[in-house]
Amino acid sequence: MAIQQLSIFVENKSGALADITGILADNSIDLRALSIAETQDFGILRLIVNDTNKAAKALRDKNCVVNITEICAVAVPDAPGGLASVLRILADADIVVEYTYAFISNSKKDAYVVLRINDHDLVTAEKLFAEKGIREINEQDIQSL
Amino acid sequence: MKKQYWQEEIETASREELSKIQSERLVATVKRVYEKVPMYRERMDAAGVKPEDIQSIADITKLPFTTKQDLRDTYPYGMFAVPMDQVVELHASSGTTGKQVVVGYTEKDVHSWGEICARALVAAGADETDFVHVSYGYGLFTGGFGLHYGAQQIGATAIPVSSGQTKRQVTILEDFGSTVLCCTPSYAMTIAESVEAAGIDASKLPLRAGIFGAEPWTEEMRKHIEDKLKIKAYDIYGLTEVMGPGVSFTCEHQCGMHVNEDHFIIEVLNPDTFEPVEDGMIGEIVFTCINKEAFPVIRYRTKDLGYVTHEKCKCGRTFVRMSKILGRTDDMLIIRGVNVFPSQIETVLLEQGYAPNYMLIVDRVNNSDTLEVQVEVSPEMFSDVTSVLTSHEKKLQTAIRELLGIHANVKLVAPNTIPRFEGKAKRVIDNRQLHD
Ligand SMILES: [Zn+2]
Numbered sequence: 107m108a109i110q111q112l113s114i115f116v117e118n119k120s121g122a123l124a125d126i127t128g129i130l131a132d133n134s135i136d137l138r139a140l141s142i143a144e145t146q147d148f149g150i151l152r153l154i155v156n157d158t159n160k161a162a163k164a165l166r167d168k169n170c171v172v173n174i175t176e177i178c179a180v181a182v183p184d185a186p187g188g189l190a191s192v193l194r195i196l197a198d199a200d201i202v203v204e205y206t207y208a209f210i211s212n213s214k215k216d217a218y219v220v221l222r223i224n225d226h227d228l229v230t231a232e233k234l235f236a237e238k239g240i241r242e243i244n245e246q247d248i249q250s251l
Numbered sequence: 252m253k254k255q256y257w258q259e260e261i262e263t264a265s266r267e268e269l270s271k272i273q274s275e276r277l278v279a280t281v282k283r284v285y286e287k288v289p290m291y292r293e294r295m296d297a298a299g300v301k302p303e304d305i306q307s308i309a310d311i312t313k314l315p316f317t318t319k320q321d322l323r324d325t326y327p328y329g330m331f332a333v334p335m336d337q338v339v340e341l342h343a344s345s346g347t348t349g350k351q352v353v354v355g356y357t358e359k360d361v362h363s364w365g366e367i368c369a370r371a372l373v374a375a376g377a378d379e380t381d382f383v384h385v386s387y388g389y390g391l392f393t394g395g396f397g398l399h400y401g402a403q404q405i406g407a408t409a410i411p412v413s414s415g416q417t418k419r420q421v422t423i424l425e426d427f428g429s430t431v432l433c434c435t436p437s438y439a440m441t442i443a444e445s446v447e448a449a450g451i452d453a454s455k456l457p458l459r460a461g462i463f464g465a466e467p468w469t470e471e472m473r474k475h476i477e478d479k480l481k482i483k484a485y486d487i488y489g490l491t492e493v494m495g496p497g498v499s500f501t502c503e504h505q506c507g508m509h510v511n512e513d514h515f516i517i518e519v520l521n522p523d524t525f526e527p528v529e530d531g532m533i534g535e536i537v538f539t540c541i542n543k544e545a546f547p548v549i550r551y552r553t554k555d556l557g558y559v560t561h562e563k564c565k566c567g568r569t570f571v572r573m574s575k576i577l578g579r580t581d582d583m584l585i586i587r588g589v590n591v592f593p594s595q596i597e598t599v600l601l602e603q604g605y606a607p608n609y610m611l612i613v614d615r616v617n618n619s620d621t622l623e624v625q626v627e628v629s630p631e632m633f634s635d636v637t638s639v640l641t642s643h644e645k646k647l648q649t650a651i652r653e654l655l656g657i658h659a660n661v662k663l664v665a666p667n668t669i670p671r672f673e674g675k676a677k678r679v680i681d682n683r684q685l686h687d
Contacts, residue, residue: 113633113634115628115665117668122665145637145640145641147644147662148662152635169666169667171628171629171630171633171665172630172633175635
């Protein structure tokens with residue numbers, strides 16, 4: 107069920123982000139979600155796109171360092187405490203979330219949360235979501251967003 | 252049958268024979284430069300040394316030193332020991348500051364240069380069937396010529412590609428079937444990256460050996476190049492003022508560079524006292540040319556740091572072996588009072604799996620020196636999780652602190668952002684405004 111996320115190394119200097127998004131635009135890649143993690147020295151750009159492999163190849167051809175990771179994205183109930191309840195389920199199962207970010211779908215007016223869970227906990231997390239009725243989205247959903 | 256040595260008799264001569272040859276040639280050289288080169292006569296007179304005082308190599312320490320500044324002060328031909336009509340070739344050292352140093356060669360000198368390079372080529376397993384691809388610059392700099400002449404002396408095919416146009420280098424490696432590559436180690440790295448980028452399997456290329464020199468490089472870098480290009484990498488050392496590449500070279504045992512002692516006398520001196528140090532002790536390397544006609548330097552201070560060993564080598568050569576250049580008295584950075592050589596940082600980087608593309612940036616902030624080490628992030632170490640990357644930085648920082656005892660700010664940068672070099676690498680940017 108997990109979906110693919112593209113991560114790209116970005117130097118902290120002006121134009122670096124524009125260069126990367128420019129490469130994606132030139133290759134007609136659509137961005138579905140985007141988040142940036144920054145340290146003092148560098149940033150990591152995390153993207154969910156319509157064609158992960160094509161985007162990865164285009165970026166690598168331009169000497170970018172890129173990796174593809176499996177992440178979990180769930181629909182968050184549109185009510186106060188929606189995200190908290192999802193995180194609570196994972197915390198109770200001692201599952202560590204490395205990072206999280208949210209995105210919305212224009213067409214469906216839904217909010218989604220990306221959860222980066224260690225590979226060895228991913229199956230457990232997905233099982234828990236299924237049990238608690240939390241809807242996980244898949245690659246097909248990404249295409250139709 | 253493949254030759255093991257180019258000139259077996261001299262390369263395996265006993266210490267007594269070598270000392271005898273060195274003494275005879277030193278005595279003759281000193282006598283000649285005293286007569287022909289005013290600077291040497293003035294210096295020796297000032298030191299109260301007469302040519303007759305030099306009877307054997309043991310007397311070499313009586314002679315005054317020669318520095319690069321002396322060679323600049325006599326620009327262009329002041330140090331030549333023969334009339335210019337006997338000079339058949341000129342070269343000049345790559346002087347980045349001030350005047351260049353111009354050196355000359357007689358016909359015999361050109362032959363000697365080729366001869367010592369021929370020894371290096373044969374030690375690297377080359378013979379008349381080889382294609383020697385020379386990617387050192389061909390120009391005033393001595394780079395390409397010595398190995399070119401050497402290749403021709405052994406009957407190999409010299410390919411004078413010169414440096415630059417890296418894609419073309421790769422095409423020539425493939426199409427001309429180069430078997431031995433000669434260039435700076437940094438350029439070998441650049442070529443290796445280009446081979447990889449072109450999607451060429453290095454193990455399918457006919458290339459099997461590399462002779463690299465003209466800049467300090469580490470043992471780790473050697474292994475890295477050997478692995479990338481699937482070759483055996485040999486070291487060659489030399490400097491324009493003394494002859495050019497070929498002064499010393501590694502054999503197949505890669506355990507130090509054999510100094511061509513019938514042409515040069517090597518001394519290793521304590522950089523502060525200028526007293527000779529024992530085998531194995533690091534000091535400044537000093538050369539005297541004893542078989543050169545046009546431009547024989549006497550006790551030339553190279554500013555290169557290294558050590559020697561007289562232990563017998565497994566290859567059978569009796570020439571003394573010098574270590575790789577561990578640094579230059581010029582390249583040495585003093586950071587918060589600690590002596591730092593770029594090669595030390597390079598060793599740590601390679602040990603930790605980084606590519607040897609790096610830049611050291613030294614600055615002074617609030618009266619304290621800072622060192623930033625910029626190194627390229629590799630696909631293997633990259634992660635979507637920030638803490639994984641910062642832990643790489645911390646690990647490197649710790650290793651540098653353990654080795655040098657100073658804090659370095661490690662900065663990961665994007666691939667291919669650190670400059671690649673076609674000749675000698677420049678790895679340090681010193682932004683300190685030092686006022687003495
Ligand atoms: Zn040897």
